Amino acid sequence: MQATGSPPSFPVTIGLIAINALVFAIMVARGVSAIRPTPQQALAFGADFGPLTLNGQWWRLVTSMFVHFGIIHVGLNMWCLWNLGRAAETLLGRFSYLLAYFVSGIFGSIASVYWHPMGVGAGASGAIFGMAGVLVSFVYLKKTPAHLQINKNMLSSLGTFIFYNLVYGAAIPGISNAAHIGGLVMGLAVGALLPAAAASESSRRTRLSLVAIFSAAALIGSAAVTKHLRAGVAELTSIRLLIAQGKNSEAITELQQLTAREPQFAAAQDLLASLYLSGGDYPKAISAFEKANAADPANPTYQRQLGTAYLATKQYDQAIAFFQKLVRASPSDSRNFLGLGYSYAGLQQYDSAISAFSQAVTLDPKSPAPQFALGQAQLKAGRFTDAQATYRRLLKEYPNDSRARAALHFASRQPH
Numbered sequence: 001m002q003a004t005g006s007p008p009s010f011p012v013t014i015g016l017i018a019i020n021a022l023v024f025a026i027m028v029a030r031g032v033s034a035i036r037p038t039p040q041q042a043l044a045f046g047a048d049f050g051p052l053t054l055n056g057q058w059w060r061l062v063t064s065m066f067v068h069f070g071i072i073h074v075g076l077n078m079w080c081l082w083n084l085g086r087a088a089e090t091l092l093g094r095f096s097y098l099l100a101y102f103v104s105g106i107f108g109s110i111a112s113v114y115w116h117p118m119g120v121g122a123g124a125s126g127a128i129f130g131m132a133g134v135l136v137s138f139v140y141l142k143k144t145p146a147h148l149q150i151n152k153n154m155l156s157s158l159g160t161f162i163f164y165n166l167v168y169g170a171a172i173p174g175i176s177n178a179a180h181i182g183g184l185v186m187g188l189a190v191g192a193l194l195p196a197a198a199a200s201e202s203s204r205r206t207r208l209s210l211v212a213i214f215s216a217a218a219l220i221g222s223a224a225v226t227k228h229l230r231a232g233v234a235e236l237t238s239i240r241l242l243i244a245q246g247k248n249s250e251a252i253t254e255l256q257q258l259t260a261r262e263p264q265f266a267a268a269q270d271l272l273a274s275l276y277l278s279g280g281d282y283p284k285a286i287s288a289f290e291k292a293n294a295a296d297p298a299n300p301t302y303q304r305q306l307g308t309a310y311l312a313t314k315q316y317d318q319a320i321a322f323f324q325k326l327v328r329a330s331p332s333d334s335r336n337f338l339g340l341g342y343s344y345a346g347l348q349q350y351d352s353a354i355s356a357f358s359q360a361v362t363l364d365p366k367s368p369a370p371q372f373a374l375g376q377a378q379l380k381a382g383r384f385t386d387a388q389a390t391y392r393r394l395l396k397e398y399p400n401d402s403r404a405r406a407a408l409h410f411a412s413r414q415p416h
Contacts, residue, residue: 013085050117106129111182126183133187
């Protein structure tokens with residue numbers, strides 16, 4: 001894109017970048033990690049979170065657009081905003097640019113709450129994807145100013161940007177493509193509705209008023225639909241308050257009703273399972289853990305809790321099948337091999353347990369848990385020399401480990 005005349009200025013883009021940078025600087029000055037802030041730290045500065053947003057803190061839909069998870073996150077987003085924002089500010093005009101930016105960003109936040117209600121969301125990426133969408137539809141429909149020459153490769157570059165970032169977002173855990181897609185869709189719609197640069201001033205004002213009305217209606221309507229469809233998230237917050245007050249029986253009753261209405265609500269199934277487990281009702285606890293894991297099979301918390309429940313109830317066959325599945329899915333996670341080893345040990349299949357524990361040690365050689373478990377399995381299998389070697393390695397790393405020292409003493413006293 002080329003322009004003639006005096007060099008263009010970009011006060012809106014610079015202002016948005018400055019606000020994002022200022023918020024990040026304040027977060028760091030307040031003790032938030034500059035590399036990897038925790039979700040709780042992000043929440044304190046206005047990040048999006050279903051139980052809070054859907055319970056009346058709707059302002060988080062806006063504030064979350066200016067909160068980022070570390071310097072890399074904010075740096076990449078600001079780099080994208082600088083490149084897309086300058087083009088949008090030149091082609092659309094400042095008011096249309098700001099309108100499209102905030103509408104797209106808020107709609108992206110709503111989409112994130114809908115698809116990931118229990119996740120903490122933050123970042124300007126929904127609004128940035130909105131800018132990409134606005135530019136695509138605005139340029140494609142030839143609404144651009146007559147005095148600007150649009151580079152023919154612009155649409156291709158925008159398409160590449162959108163495709164690459166959606167693929168990247170799908171591949172990296174923790175990135176919400178829901179916000180990306182939500183912002184992109186709204187940006188495409190707003191770009192199609194915005195008046196052309198050649199429109200008369202009166203026509204332009206009328207059209208912009210209609211776009212503003214449409215945007216407000218779309219945001220309010222989508223927020224209302226999200227609140228209705230995700231009512232269980234708000235209800236879950238009330239149930240947690242009952243638990244905090246020690247009213248577990250009431251909480252269980254409400255959770256049973258909630259999970260009956262929304263059986264795929266993993267967080268509710270998990271909370272119900274935890275209450276069953278604390279009350280000693282193991283069959284119901286395992287059933288609820290299984291439903292939570294089935295609803296969100298990629299969630300490591302649900303995986304660990306279900307595996308632990310199998311082991312605690314001595315359902316070793318189910319545990320073996322479960323951990324074998326996890327090992328196939330995540331062969332580099334030592335915790336999966338550790339769980340598999342405990343499952344085999346429960347059935348006194350010590351050779352298989354030793355093999356699994358050895359793999360866990362290989363994957364996580366600095367952790368004491370796999371080494372101690374390996375030594376215990378070697379002791380029970382009668383491999384006393386191997387056990388001594390395992391405990392000596394463990395004590396070399398952790399010389400004050402009393403359990404390892406006692407186990408080494410026991411292994412050393414056994415006949416060979």
